[in-house]
Amino acid sequence: MKIFTRSSFKILAASGLCLSLAACVSAPPAPALAAGTGDLGLVVERASGSLQVLNTSRRELLGPIQGLGDLSHASLVYSRDGAYAFVFGRDGALSKVHLPSRSLVGRVQQSGNSIGGAISQDGTLVAAQNYQPGGIRVFDAQTLRLVADIPAEYEPGKLSRVVGLVELPGQRFMYALFDANEIWIADVSGVAAGQPPQLQKFKNVGLQPYDALLTPDGRYYIAGLFGEDGLVKIDLWAAQPKAERILAGYGRGQQPLPVFKMPHLRGWAIAGRQAYLPAIGRHEVLVVDMDSWQELGRIAVAGQPVFVMARPDGRQVWVNFAVPDYNQVQVIDTQSRQVIQTLSPGKAVLHMEFTPRGESVWISSRDDDTVNVFDTRSFARQATLKAAAPSGIFFTSRAQRSGF
Amino acid sequence: MKIFTRSSFKILAASGLCLSLAACVSAPPAPALAAGTGDLGLVVERASGSLQVLNTSRRELLGPIQGLGDLSHASLVYSRDGAYAFVFGRDGALSKVHLPSRSLVGRVQQSGNSIGGAISQDGTLVAAQNYQPGGIRVFDAQTLRLVADIPAEYEPGKLSRVVGLVELPGQRFMYALFDANEIWIADVSGVAAGQPPQLQKFKNVGLQPYDALLTPDGRYYIAGLFGEDGLVKIDLWAAQPKAERILAGYGRGQQPLPVFKMPHLRGWAIAGRQAYLPAIGRHEVLVVDMDSWQELGRIAVAGQPVFVMARPDGRQVWVNFAVPDYNQVQVIDTQSRQVIQTLSPGKAVLHMEFTPRGESVWISSRDDDTVNVFDTRSFARQATLKAAAPSGIFFTSRAQRSGF
Numbered sequence: 001m002k003i004f005t006r007s008s009f010k011i012l013a014a015s016g017l018c019l020s021l022a023a024c025v026s027a028p029p030a031p032a033l034a035a036g037t038g039d040l041g042l043v044v045e046r047a048s049g050s051l052q053v054l055n056t057s058r059r060e061l062l063g064p065i066q067g068l069g070d071l072s073h074a075s076l077v078y079s080r081d082g083a084y085a086f087v088f089g090r091d092g093a094l095s096k097v098h099l100p101s102r103s104l105v106g107r108v109q110q111s112g113n114s115i116g117g118a119i120s121q122d123g124t125l126v127a128a129q130n131y132q133p134g135g136i137r138v139f140d141a142q143t144l145r146l147v148a149d150i151p152a153e154y155e156p157g158k159l160s161r162v163v164g165l166v167e168l169p170g171q172r173f174m175y176a177l178f179d180a181n182e183i184w185i186a187d188v189s190g191v192a193a194g195q196p197p198q199l200q201k202f203k204n205v206g207l208q209p210y211d212a213l214l215t216p217d218g219r220y221y222i223a224g225l226f227g228e229d230g231l232v233k234i235d236l237w238a239a240q241p242k243a244e245r246i247l248a249g250y251g252r253g254q255q256p257l258p259v260f261k262m263p264h265l266r267g268w269a270i271a272g273r274q275a276y277l278p279a280i281g282r283h284e285v286l287v288v289d290m291d292s293w294q295e296l297g298r299i300a301v302a303g304q305p306v307f308v309m310a311r312p313d314g315r316q317v318w319v320n321f322a323v324p325d326y327n328q329v330q331v332i333d334t335q336s337r338q339v340i341q342t343l344s345p346g347k348a349v350l351h352m353e354f355t356p357r358g359e360s361v362w363i364s365s366r367d368d369d370t371v372n373v374f375d376t377r378s379f380a381r382q383a384t385l386k387a388a389a390p391s392g393i394f395f396t397s398r399a400q401r402s403g404f
Numbered sequence: 405m406k407i408f409t410r411s412s413f414k415i416l417a418a419s420g421l422c423l424s425l426a427a428c429v430s431a432p433p434a435p436a437l438a439a440g441t442g443d444l445g446l447v448v449e450r451a452s453g454s455l456q457v458l459n460t461s462r463r464e465l466l467g468p469i470q471g472l473g474d475l476s477h478a479s480l481v482y483s484r485d486g487a488y489a490f491v492f493g494r495d496g497a498l499s500k501v502h503l504p505s506r507s508l509v510g511r512v513q514q515s516g517n518s519i520g521g522a523i524s525q526d527g528t529l530v531a532a533q534n535y536q537p538g539g540i541r542v543f544d545a546q547t548l549r550l551v552a553d554i555p556a557e558y559e560p561g562k563l564s565r566v567v568g569l570v571e572l573p574g575q576r577f578m579y580a581l582f583d584a585n586e587i588w589i590a591d592v593s594g595v596a597a598g599q600p601p602q603l604q605k606f607k608n609v610g611l612q613p614y615d616a617l618l619t620p621d622g623r624y625y626i627a628g629l630f631g632e633d634g635l636v637k638i639d640l641w642a643a644q645p646k647a648e649r650i651l652a653g654y655g656r657g658q659q660p661l662p663v664f665k666m667p668h669l670r671g672w673a674i675a676g677r678q679a680y681l682p683a684i685g686r687h688e689v690l691v692v693d694m695d696s697w698q699e700l701g702r703i704a705v706a707g708q709p710v711f712v713m714a715r716p717d718g719r720q721v722w723v724n725f726a727v728p729d730y731n732q733v734q735v736i737d738t739q740s741r742q743v744i745q746t747l748s749p750g751k752a753v754l755h756m757e758f759t760p761r762g763e764s765v766w767i768s769s770r771d772d773d774t775v776n777v778f779d780t781r782s783f784a785r786q787a788t789l790k791a792a793a794p795s796g797i798f799f800t801s802r803a804q805r806s807g808f
Contacts, residue, residue, distance in 0.1 A: 034504040036487030037440035038803050039527075057484045057527060080461045082486070083440030100438040121763045123443075123461060169717075169763060170781050217676070218717045237719065237739055272621070273677060313573070313622045313806065315641065335641060356804035359525045359573060377574050397804045399442050400760035402717065 037082035040099050041353065041395035043364060043371055045388040046071045051087070052371075052387050053099050056355050056362070056395060059373050059383040065097045067104050075116040075392060079141060080123035082396035086141070088117040094128050096144055099396070106144045110137050118167040121402070125188060127165060127173045134159035136175060138188050138197075148191045150199070154180035164212025164223050164265070166403050168236065176209035176223045183209065183223060183234065183243065205243040206232040211265040214403035215290075222246075224265050233293065246293040250277070250286065269310035269317045271334040276317045278305035285319060287337060299337055302328050307351065310334075311376055312358040320349045320363075329363060331379070341379050345372045350390070356397035364390035441486035444503050445757070445799035447768060447775055449792040450475045455491070456775075456791050457506050460759050460766070460799060463777050463787040469501045471508050479520040479796060483545060484527035486800035490545070492521040498532050500548055503800070510548045514541050522571040525806070529592060531569060531577045538563035540579060542592050542601075552595045554603070558584035568616025568627050568669070570807050572640065580613035580627045587613065587627060587638065587647060609647040610636040615669040618807035619694075626650075628669050637697065650697040654681070654690065673714035673721045675738040680721045682709035689723060691741060703741055706732050711755065714738075715780055716762040724753045724767075733767060735783070745783050749776045754794070760801035768794035 043052040043061070049069050053062040068074075070091035077086050084105070087095040092114045096106035113132035119125070119141065127138045135151035152160040160177035168174050171189035176182070183205050187198040207227025214221050221234045230248040234241050269276035274296065277286040284298040285308055303325025310317050317332040326348050331341040346365025353362045360382060363372050366389050373383040447456040447465070453473050457466040472478075474495035481490050488509070491499040496518045500510035517536035523529070523545065531542045539555035556564040564581035572578050575593035580586070587609050591602040611631025618625050625638045634652040638645050673680035678700065681690040688702040689712055707729025713722050721736040730752050735745040750769025757766045764786060767776050770793050777787040 033502050033507070033509070034438055034487060036483065036485030036504075036800070037442055038482075038486030038800060039484040078442075079440065080443040081440030082442030083438065098437050100440075103437070105437070121761045169761075217719070219719075315621070315623075357525045357573075357806050396440070396442060400801045400804050402761050 043390045044392040046391045047389040061385045065102045077119040078399035086126045108144045129162040129165035131161040134161045152177045166214040202243045213265045271310045271314035278308045351392045353393035447794045448796040450795045451793040465789045469506050481523040482803035490530045512548045533566040533569035535565040538565045556581045570618040606647045617669045675714045675718035682712045755796045757797040
């Protein structure tokens with residue numbers, strides 16, 4: 001076995017290990033060549049209405065994109081090529097930004113109050129879910145031209161707030177109607193040809209669905225219920241998909257505790273055939289079997305979990321917490337179901353994002369104005385980056401995944 | 405519900421749906437803005453020693469990169485940012501190409517006979533697996549400088565051909581020694597600091613491992629055995645990983661048939677907790693339970709399967725075949741385990757690649773000099789593109805996944 005340093009390289013070349021010396025000389029890429037977008041991402045700076053462009057290979061923040069308005073609770077999705085992001089502001093604005101040039105290239109004030117969105121499977125349509133007026137609006141991803149307006153009108157004149165919007169295969173979007181206790185699927189595949197959206201409605205799914213997730217395989221749509229104790233699941237692969245209640249008592253526990261922050265369902269961890277769920281109001285992470293949808297156990301953690309996120313390989317689950325325990329992050333090993341690490345990345349941890357192959361995790365600490373990067377094997381801190389009150393972190397690799 | 409066409413847009417604006425007319429006008433991206441690399445890929449043109457750069461959003465071939473030498477059985481991996489590919493030629497050359505500029509930026513004649521490679525989890529190191537001389541060589545991804553040479557010396561003076569190379573978390577590579585009946589893990593995390601690679605060796609794993617795969621979660625390394633009837637599995641999440649035989653009799657069947665082409669293990673489909681495997685020599689796809697590693701059943705197909713690949717959501721498995729049935733492709737529904745579609749994309753189907761969210765699949769037909777794109781829901785042909793004797797198809801989204 002041989003090991004080579006830069007200095008030993010000439011000997012290596014002369015040793016005939018390479019068939020020619022020329023073949024051995026290094027070939028650095030010309031600096032003029034365009035970089036790719038696969039290792040870029042964005043950090044939301046909520047207080048300043050800006051986004052920081054980041055690079056996960058160099059572990060650097062590259063600079064801000066400004067003028068995005070109210071970014072509290074903002075989320076975003078990416079174009080198929082990873083060069084553009086579509087940002088859904090709480091103020092109802094839909095903004096389109098270009099990462100390589102760090103520029104705002106489009107902005108539409110599409111509603112009065114919005115809470116996120118999704119991009120179609122083929123990347124041609126962007127949908128925003130709205131509180132005010134309640135419904136979804138669908139835009140051409142290229143031009144931000146409105147192509148369909150679908151009010152969530154569940155009774156004459158009554159519009160529901162929309163939550164839990166995800167994209168489904170074939171130009172479809174699925175979402176929950178908080179005020180209507182319904183879940184809808186809108187098929188907008190015909191709108192380019194001037195045909196109206198086709199709606200499929202699931203009624204009486206449970207009281208006040210407040211957020212939802214789609215499993216990574218796109219099979220199960222699961223919504224949390226604010227008005228009752230449990231969740232609702234729809235199996236999209238069934239011959240006749242229907243709404244089924246699961247995990248009754250999920251939120252109750254023996255004695256209810258005050259809930260400081262409703263956990264994000266979108267953060268739920270799917271590891272193998274188990275789902276790791278944040279308990280509501282309790283210092284616990286639930287482990288649920290995804291075949292029987294029965295609870296397998298609970299893991300005691302340092303506070304009320306907010307995000308419970310699996311490393312891409314499913315071997316680890318990382319958890320952050322609500323006030324007052326929101327300066328900590330804990331790591332659960334999914335084989336032993338034990339907490340194997342407790343980290344204190346900084347004050348007010350709001351979000352975490354894993355690099356696509358899982359070697360690192362980026363964690364935002366709002367009240368320390370920092371984003372910290374950790375090695376997920378050694379838990380060593382790899383970088384500490386300054387950002388203004390950072391919240392959500394989103395990498396362009398999300399463009400390659402379904403259910404966002 | 406409203407539906408809007410371009411012509412109706414002024415009315416829409418005036419209708420007050422947008423808060424201002426300015427907010428409604430479309431914002432097309434400036435043409436000067438750089439495109440992303442997330443929807444790019446490469447098609448190997450084996451006869452002409454060139455690669456065709458492709459775009460999956462526009463479903464177009466953008467043009468060739470030439471001068472890559474012998475590309476028979478060539479494979480490639482991508483840089484973390486998706487702008488560069490590292491091409492492993494059968495002639496032992498390692499080439500680095502830049503997709504946006506369609507240029508060859510580096511080339512090293514690193515061995516006499518090579519059969520593929522891998523890139524480290526963090527993207528800094530590229531490893532090539534070699535037949536002649538037998539072993540792996542590790543290169544700096546930036547410069548193509550050789551940083552470690554690890555001969556597969558299993559007895560004094562005896563070098564084994566290396567197959568089944570994959571990357572593992574933490575700057576490690578795992579591979580099989582065909583002539584030594586061994587599987588090795590090389591930890592090269594120290595080479596940048598001048599430390600030698602650390603080797604972990606699994607001996608007597610079975611006769612002549614000829615190819616291998618890593619499951620998408622990175623947990624199981626599975627190698628096919630040429631010299632005996634069965635496979636070997638190593639559980640990398642076990643406290644003490646060890647080599648275990650599985651599926652004895654996998655290749656036999658009642659009456660062995662002539663094998664026209666050994667199937668590619670790398671193509672194996674993992675759908676939920678089942679693995680779909682090509683039978684060897686038989687017109688069957690095997691379904692295997694990944695908990696018990698027992699065979700659950702066999703699905704009759706149109707020929708000897710070569711690639712058995714799952715759509716990213718695992719709902720479908722697509723199969724191509726060896727001579728003489730290699731003009732067909734069949735689609736298996738993983739819920740019913742039935743063949744639900746048979747396609748004839750063109751002559752001599754060699755490879756298939758799914759778009760990251762699974763809406764389309766690209767299929768190379770070597771003897772028709774075409775690459776065809778199909779909608780995976782409707783099975784409609786979406787594009788037919790001209791390429792010279794196309795074989796392997798590789799999208800940049802592979803940079804975001806482990807085990808390649």
